[in-house]
Amino acid sequence: MRLIESQLTGIVGSVLLLDKAGGHLHHGAAPSLAKEYTHAIDGTRIGPKVGSCGTAAYRREPVIVTDIMSDPLWEDFRDLVRPYGYRSCWSTPILSHTGVVLGVFAMYSKTVREPTKAESNLIDFTTRIAGIAIERKLAEDRIHFMANHDTLTGLPNRALLGDRLSQAILYAQRYDRWVSVVFIDLDNFKLVNDTLGHNAGDALLKTLASRMVRCVRATDTVVRLGGDEFVVVLFDQDPDVDLVGATLQKLRTAIAEPVCLGERHIRATASMGVVNYPDDGATADVLLANADAAMYRAKELGRDNFQFYAPEFNATAQEKFLLQEELRNALARAEFTLLYQPQVDLRSGNVFAAEALIRWNHPSHGLIAPMKFIPMAEETGLIVPIGDWVLHEACRQNKAWQDAGLPPLVVCVNVSARQFKEKNLISHVIDALTDSGLEAKYLELELTESLIMQNVDTAVAMMNALQSLGVQISIDDFGTGYSSLSALKTFPVARLKIDKSFINDLATDENDQAVASAVISLGQKLNLRVIAEGVETDDQVAFLRKNNCDEMQGYHFSKPVSAQGIARLLNKEQGGHTSPE
Known part of the structure; x- marks a missing residue:
């Protein structure tokens, strides 16, 4: 471009x-063109009316504009070009040898004119050279891409792997991070080729390759x-085996989704071996060799699983993997149950409400506490159907207590962050009330x-909609978050729940006493x-009564009990035994 401009006067290219x-x-x-322009x-x-260049590319022919300020092709771009003083623009499409x-290629002039014969010849010559x-x-x-990428899938190939892995290791060394290398071998891929043909096999590989790319980050x-062999390099990883395990689960799930090959739907599985730098190898070659060895271990253990090269990781990772699989089927197998922890009025001593608490009655592990499976349910999205089941079951049980002639009480149900974001939460609540026949005033939803x-703003709108149904709302774990007083006064809630972390040392810790009394x-x-x-203790109860707290919940009165346990408590109260002590 500089050579051409040196041959002309008042022209920039x-x-x-x-x-x-x-x-x-x-x-x-x-x-020489203005950088801002x-x-x-x-x-x-490109298009039929996009200045000189966009139009020339669209028409596939030269476009000579002698006056930018009057030519209709520049109507939408005059204000853009005006500050730079360009008045004429001659554009010619650059074509390949196949057309x-x-x-x-464009030439700009600050005068209104068309190109001279010499300038036109130079344009013709220049566009050929540029082409x-x-x-x-x-x-x-x-050529460079083909040398470093797989022709079928477009993924990087073995030649590029070494470079990428070496870069990842250097970064990990500098910033004290992990590099995770996953060696993936598809199970029984030869069977697809042998039965459906190589075209079907190629289509399967391309589909699975694109799915794997979507499971990982751009880096x-x-x-x-x-x-049928793939390697995934996870760059810049937190030193946390659970995070690596979550990515492996995503890969495994994506691979297992059915693939349509003609009239057939094929479900693929894979065996995966995993290593982490620096613990499992210091060089790219060692890491790949160890990941390969871990993959063969996965094959030996029945395929369709992953194995860490470091044996100590396998037990926890496999346990979590199996638990997640079983969690998917727990609802269908009716393995969940609800316990209820009574809530007591500190003045009258009467039970007025019960919080529904889910437990997983695992067929082989027994009763599993929520802290072990609720985070997993949140992570996988299973918390939404599980939460909906809790809502329906708690409403059904509360109505059953009422139908049995027991004193009416409120049932409290926790709502997870994932549930709260669901657009159909309101309809789920309506369905639970309708199906059970429970009046809305006997349902309370606990939000953290x-x-x-x-x-x-969104939360208040949702709470207002729930309140309009007649449902009560409480704020759970109050004091552990960061709500402002100005926001709090706008919340349509009935109760605040002081988090138990402030209650544990209430009898002795002045800071906890200050927080509790302030709330x-x-x-x-x-x-x-x-x-x-x-x-849990008499001292805690004494402090709460002294400070005029309204209600309490905890082991001091009762641990979580079955539905029958709540019925016995209510029956006992009807008999005149009302003291929480």
Whole structure:
């Protein structure tokens, strides 16, 4: 471009390159064109009325504009070009030897005129030279890509793997991070080739390759070694085996999704071996060899699983993997049950409500506590159907207590962050009330403080909608989040629940006493009832009564019990035994 400009007076040149999709022009070379203008037109879409360059690429023929300020082709771009003083623009498409548009060569002048005969000859000569140069560069790029990528899937190949893995190791050394290498071998792939043919096998490989890429971050690398073997390099990893395990689960799930091959639906599985730098190897070669060994171990153990090279990781990872699989089927197998922990009025001593608490009655592990499976349910999205079951079952049970002639009480159900974000939460609540026949005033939904504060406006709108049904709302774990007083006063809630972390040392810790008394006072000023959870001792009860706390929940009165246990408590109260002590 500089050579051409040196042959002319008052002319600046520009080359724009057409992208692979054939729709937009991008900056190629324009050493003397105003930089701001060059930046502004970068990425311009071609079309029938897009200045000189966009129109020339669209028409596939030269476009000579002698006056930019009056030519209709520049109508939408005059204000853009006006500050730079360019008045005429002559654009010629750059064609390949087969006639494909590669880009556009343009000459700009600050005077209103058309090109001279000499300038037109130079334009013709220049576009041919530019076409040759661009085609050569594209050919070099294709050769380089083919040398470093798999022709079938477009993934990086073995040649590029070493470079990517070495870079990842250098980064991990510098910043004290992990590199995880996953060696993946598809199970029984030969059977697909033998029964459905190589075209079907190729289609399966391409589909699975694209799925694996979607499972990892842009900084990670998915490599096809050849045949049905892949390697995934997870770059810049936290030193946490659970995080690596979560990515492996995503890969495994994606691979297992059915693939449509003609009239058949094929379900693939894979055996995976996993290593982590630096513990399992210091070099790329050692890491790959150990990942390969771990993969063969996965094959030996029945395929369709993953194995860490470090044996100590396998027990916890496999346990979590199996538990997650079993969790998916627990609802269908009716393995969940609800316990209920009574909530007591501190003044009358009567049970007025019960919190529904889910337990997983595992067929071989027995009763599994929520802290072990609820985070997993949140992570997988299973918390939504599980939470819906809890809602329906708690409402059904409460109505059953009422139908048995027991004193009416409120049943409290926790709502997870994932559930709360569901657009159909309101309809699920309505369904649970309708199906059970329970009046809305006997249902309370517990929302955590941090959940509400994620998006206050949305949360308040949802709470108002729930309140309009007649459902009560409470804030759980109050004091552990970060709600402001100005936000709190807008929440349509009936109760605040003091988190048990402030109750544990209430008898001796002055800070906990200060927090608890402040929350009680705050609740009273906002006309909210305050309940303390995790109450276990007489000293705690004495402090709460002294500070006028309204309600309590905890082992001091009762641990979580079955539905029959709640019925016995209510029957006992009807007999006149009302003291919480």
